[in-house]
Amino acid sequence: MNFENILNGVRCKKVIGEVDVEVQQLQFDSRKLEAGDVFIAQKGTQTDGHDYIPMAVARKVKAIVCEDLPADIASGVVYVQVENAAKALGLMACNYYDHPSRDLKLVAVTGTNGKTTTVTLLFDLFRRLGYRTGLLSTVVNKIDEQEIQSTHTTGDALQINQLLRNMADQGVRYCFMEASSHAIHQHRIAGLDFDGAVFTNISHDHLDYHHTFKEYIFAKKMLFDQLPKHAFALVNADDKRGLVMLQNCAATHYTYALKGLSDFPAKIVNNAFEGLEMEIEGTPVFFRLVGEFNGYNLMVAYGVAKLLGVETQEILLELSMLQGAKGRFQLIPNPLNKVAIVDYAHTPDALENVLKTIQAVRQDNQQIIAVVGCGGDRDKTKRPEMAAIAAKYSDKVVMTSDNPRTEDPAQILKDMEAGLTITMRPKALQILDRKEAIRTANMLAGPKDILLVAGKGHEDYQEINGVKHHFDDGEILQEILV
Template sequence: TPDPISLNSLIHDMVEAGCEYAFMEVSSHAIHQNRIAGLEFKVAVFSNITHDHLDYHKTFKEYITAKKKFFDDLESNAYALVNLDDKNAGIMIQNTVARTRTYALKSMADFKAKVIENHFDGMLMDVDGIQFYSLLSGDFNAYNILAVYSTAKLLGFSATEILEKLSSLSGAEGRFQIIRSEKKKAFAVVDYAHTPDALLNVLKTINGLRTRNEKLICVVGAGGDRDKSKRPEMAEIASRLSDMLILTSDNPRTEDPEEILKDMMMGVDPAKKSKTLVISNRMEAIKTAVNFAQLGDIVLVAGKGHEKYQEINGVKHPFDDKKILEELFELD
């Protein structure tokens, strides 16, 4: 979220270009630093809140308070739309004067959906009693689809119009993006998951879709100069939910990559250490995972997703997980 002057300038340019709707992510940093001051939101959406940004907010309570302020400051003619399946949804709207609406997969809510069939290349969903097929996969994407559907309904669009558009929507770059190897009949998943909750979601999604006759190899690291407490937690999740784990560098920034990896190894169960490798060079880590992959195996490369660089000691070096995987699969 840019500063208030840049943000208003961008929105002005959108209006001049004939844009009628602007959708934006509002970060907790932006709320705390008043970067959205002066903006009036028609709909504010709360999806979930997890262990993140504690290097800035220091405590989870302060993180929640920053997010809550967004809803506290809404006008009475706005909508506060919250995911009722998240335990903190009630906290977000307890002091808002906006009109509150809810969405959920598991709870009774104003907007309801369920996943009927889930596959690696898409899923069949029921949204408010209407079945439709999405090109996206996993419960986390089902929540995102329902949030978009609910928002569009509040803005006055019809259910059939919304679902028709959503049915042709493909995934964002670096978010559960699949790269296939025709030679190995295996594939890789590139995902931006860089928090414990995000990593848990993507691994649970893969495990829910796979046959269990194949190996799941996970390549993951943790960023430097950020919240250190999530490092062992992420390693614990990855080691528990994959058949083989390769810990590597993410964006070490000004930290020693080896020290970051030591922090991560603290979370690996001793019983899982025999199936865990530590390779600080990310390129070598990905290459090792691909070499280990056999017929039908799945390689998850997590943490960087769409990013086209690796930040080391203040320098952003060209690095693209997806491109590297495509090149390695081509060589096999």
């Protein structure tokens, strides 16, 4: 492909060499470089791609895109200096794959909680409506019936555009994707033509990366700031930051809510383990999902479908048939008559939502036993808060390992323990081994009690010292609850 065409829309500070040349692949990973490729040198959180420019030259790349030009300029290589290499990569990826996002309806969902469930609901809904549909999510990527492994909440710019091109070529009409704050801030979605964007909510998370809550909010808002006029912006009016997302947003504004005034109003009539009774724009409907947080997730799916032109009764009929995403308030059937739940709740807000939901629907004689952990190498400030929330809303808490990564699991538990008051401490246990912690929690739970295993949800691994070991909370529960 012609390099000059790939650079269309990229703001170039300086060019050395002739850009009217044919190139092969775009690469930002130096290990994948081959002769004739374009190497985009990005400044990452762990490594700086500029350090690998000599390697790229040695592998006979045709061009290098970078923020800082090297001291030694190799002959026969085109150098393009840009302000932001990550943003340039996003724009170049769109050009390289011939702007696949323009060939389908692309809707992004961002927020601290609810992203995976809402995009999964939308994917399932539109497939039930008869459309070829795509999904880009934390759990899995899908092109209609085809499943493709997902490694991040939001992939890199090349992965996203390649998947979207495959979708468009296979006749996909709608694609629903999660947009994480990291991906937005790192410009992985730069250049994509969105037809809509959704804000679910925002709470304490990822401050290890964003440093301040204000920066975290700004990262989410970047998605709405780049929306085109033909798109829609749908935000949660019950979250006080919802309307912030709409400031200086060129798209058409819409809101949804369960409590306040909005364009798509609804209310919960009854909440039970069997499901939700809701009234949506005056129409009563029963859903199989549980909890107020799922009421909001359902309203996202409803609002987006309405804005994409689907009739109200069609939406409500098909939504009422759907289940939630794997690992999101997932009930694990068992012969012991215990209510066993696996949930991805790994932030204070998400954990509180899940436990409040359980509190609201449990019977007076049902105990809540919660298994809770916190990840290593991530925001440490939420650890004591997570422990305090678990103890506040549970009868017994087993604190354990999540994904310790390179941290000492015992230190993570010590950080969590700091959040427990004197009155909370007697109800909390610490067991480093996660399987043993789940087994112990099951032993503490009597018949009909509620056992919540929180933090990992859909994940089928546990990362310890950089190695991922197979571990699935749902599988462990099914093994134990016999």
